Amino acid sequence: MTQNINRESNVAINTNLKEIENILFFTHIVNTPKIDSSQDSISLSSIAKTDFFNAPDDSYTANNAPLLLTKIDNNKPFVLSCKVLPTFKQKYDAGALFFYDNNQKWLKLAFELDDSYNKRIVSVKTDQYSDDCNHEKNSNQSIYLKIASDTKQIGCYYSQDSKEWVMIRLFKNNFSPIPFIGLSTQSPTGDGNKTIFSEILLTYENLNDFRLGI
Numbered sequence: 520m521t522q523n524i525n526r527e528s529n530v531a532i533n534t535n536l537k538e539i540e541n542i543l544f545f546t547h548i549v550n551t552p553k554i555d556s557s558q559d560s561i562s563l564s565s566i567a568k569t570d571f572f573n574a575p576d577d578s579y580t581a582n583n584a585p586l587l588l589t590k591i592d593n594n595k596p597f598v599l600s601c602k603v604l605p606t607f608k609q610k611y612d613a614g615a616l617f618f619y620d621n622n623q624k625w626l627k628l629a630f631e632l633d634d635s636y637n638k639r640i641v642s643v644k645t646d647q648y649s650d651d652c653n654h655e656k657n658s659n660q661s662i663y664l665k666i667a668s669d670t671k672q673i674g675c676y677y678s679q680d681s682k683e684w685v686m687i688r689l690f691k692n693n694f695s696p697i698p699f700i701g702l703s704t705q706s707p708t709g710d711g712n713k714t715i716f717s718e719i720l721l722t723y724e725n726l727n728d729f730r731l732g733i
Contacts, residue, residue, distance in 0.1 A: 552564065601719040
């Protein structure tokens with residue numbers, strides 16, 4: 520399933536991007552996830568060997584992890600947050616929030632099983648090539664994740680209880696005027712992964728304190 524991709528690809532020519540009937544407020548999918556939804560949660564399931572990553576040394580490129588997305592107006596502030604519960608089996612299994620322009624420009628904020636099989640907050644920002652940032656370890660089975668923008672900058676946060684947030688990343692918002700935001704699940708080395716997302720909230724508003732994530 521891992522494949523090399525054209526580094527000039529964009530949403531307009533991304534044949535994997537498909538419109539769907541609304542699931543909550545989500546309107547598009549990439550790589551056709553298996554989706555189960557209820558009033559309180561959405562679960563996404565991936566097949567084996569699924570990932571989004573463009574290695575800095577060109578040794579590995581993957582863009583086959585499933586995404587559930589909606590368009591947003593990037594000229595307005597926004598906040599996406601939810602509780603993330605992956606099924607951790609193999610290293611790099613993860614559930615994530617995803618901010619997506621195209622296969623060459625995206626952000627992934629994940630709760631992931633790392634190389635040593637520790638559960639960890641991970642962020643990956645890709646602009647042609649991916650960086651890969653391992654943040655704090657966390658022994659919980661689930662975690663709250665948040666991506667926020669005030670139009671000029673993007674912040675990434677996690678929380679144990681959705682009340683006190685820790686900022687792990689802050690960078691300039693240079694995404695397109697109408698990108699996509701949503702959810703993802705991955706299993707780069709495993710046989711597939713199911714992630715349950717609950718308490719999903721997308722709002723068009725500024726945080727009161729960008730560094731505190733509230």
